[in-house]
Amino acid sequence: MFEATEDQELIRATARRIATERLAPLAPVLDRGEGRDDFLANLKLLAENGFMGLNVDPAYGGTGAGTVAFAVAIEEIARGCASTAVTTSVTNMVAGVIEACGSEEQKRTYLPRICDGTYPAAGFCLTEASAGSDPAAMRTSARRDGNEWVLNGSKSYITSGEYAGLFVVWAVTDPEAGKGKGITCFLVEAGTPGVLIGPAERKMGQTGSATNTIIFENCRIPASSVLGAVNDGFRIAVGELAGGRIGIAALALGLAREAMSLAIAHVRERHQFGRALAEMQGIQWMIADRETELEAARLLILQAAARKDAGKPFARQASMAKLYATEAAQRATYTALQLHGGAGYIRDLPLERLARDARVTTIYEGTSEIQRLIIARDILRDG
Known part of the structure; x- marks a missing residue:
């Protein structure tokens, strides 16, 4: 049962080779808090080999290999370096959100940049200090102002926060709605004015993967940044x-x-x-x-x-x-x-x-x- 296809075995073999040759030797260096440039180079290598868009349609620069191939690849990458594996997994997850819910313009704009490594990684901004296991309790807000939305609030424990090129961000857009409602999803590029990246957390493990607080201070983004429908983010x-x-x-x-x-x-x-x-x-x-x-x-x-x-x-x-x-x-x-x-x-x-x-x-x-x-x-x- 669950015999791998020829393509899935090829993906496994490629992931295993990269993990053995490039990821495993760097893992103990990353654990000491060193090797950032080599880490980013390895992320680029994975992107060039199709691992940042494993479930993304090739029309948008992805591999289109599917979720089974994704699981097989992450297993092999993790054997070499957990920090690289979690970065790869979250980046694929962000790509999946955009492909599933994004407009055609959003998909053509952002997915190729994720898949080819233009963005070293992508961030999934959901968790907050007071909204972890209960994300519906989030407090980050987005207010409509003409053709823009204004984001205010912060997100905690964000994987790849300091080197992600793109964030998927959830914010309350209708505070009068019931819990779990009135939340909208946005696409926010790194470097947007009002996006502040906190220092990396000092962690017990997976130290090569930066984990940061992301702060939004009157961050203005265009109305076209809404991912999916307004108030459908949860x-x-x-x-x-x-x-x-x-x-x-x-x-x-x-x-x-x-x-x-x-x-x-x-x-x-x-x-x-x-x-x-x-x-x-x-x-x-x-x-x-x-x-x-x-x-x-x-x-x-x-x-x-x-x-x-x-x-x-x-x-x-x-x-x-x-x-x-x-x-x-x-x-x-x-x-x-x-x-x-x-x-x-x-x-x-x-x-x-x-x-x-x-x-x-x-x-x-x-x-x-x-x-x-x-x-x-x-x-x-x-x-």
């Missing part, structure tokens, strides 16, 4: 987050696969008490449990991706995939570290970095707790 956000969760699930799977691959090689080589660790039943059971979970995660991810590609409802499946894959990644990265013993705790090996990089996957783009709510409500609504 529906857009909910729909696109479901697709983004497939990417984060795949990212978590890639991290877990890399960690377990290192662990399996280690227990084959490491000897204690006169025999290889791999010969010990307790070690074998740890590996069997983790690998079984990762295979289940893979199937959940591919199921959600395949349903999206087929135009079928996929939100429940995407939440299941994200919940299971990201939680499984916590267990896998910590098991892999444990199997390395004291060496796993030392920064000479990547195990402790992989564990730190995996930790946030249960939090961003919808916490595990929120995924459980989405899954349960969908099941109960269907009876």
Whole structure:
């Protein structure tokens, strides 16, 4: 089931080659807070190879490979560098929003710049300090003034904030509407007067991916910047987050696969008490449990991706995939570290970095707790 097509295997092989040759050697450098120029060069390389518009119609400069190919690619990229993978995933998500909801002019203007790397990345500006798991509580506002909209407010924890070329921004346009209503989606280019980028957050992991606060101070944008219909932005956000969760699930799977691959090689080589660790039943059971979970995660991810590609409802499946894959990644990265013993705790090996990089996957783009709510409500609504 879910056998990859020839095109999907080609995309996997290309992603794996780039991850091995370019991303993995840079990952520990990025973890030290260095290597920004090389990081941006790698993003450009990924764009040139079609990875920034995997699900975008070729008419707009995309690859048109579909969501399954996207999931496969993000998994491989994450094995090399989680910071690069999350940047790639979010940029693809922004491109997906524009293709799904944008006007023809918006698609022809912005999608080629995302796909070819003219924009190093793109930002998804939804979360606020007081509106994380509850995005309907956002306070950023947009007021119509003639042929312009005036944005005021701030967005928190925005991936790629300081080097994104384009932001998709959600703001309240009708404060009198009920919660979750009266919200509109806008396209805002970096460098627009009134857009201020806060300093990068100091994070536990994925340090190569800049995470910033984006502030809007009387930021004027043309009326043509509205993405979709006025006051229909919350529906857009909910729909696109479901697709983004497939990417984060795949990212978590890639991290877990890399960690377990290192662990399996280690227990084959490491000897204690006169025999290889791999010969010990307790070690074998740890590996069997983790690998079984990762295979289940893979199937959940591919199921959600395949349903999206087929135009079928996929939100429940995407939440299941994200919940299971990201939680499984916590267990896998910590098991892999444990199997390395004291060496796993030392920064000479990547195990402790992989564990730190995996930790946030249960939090961003919808916490595990929120995924459980989405899954349960969908099941109960269907009876």
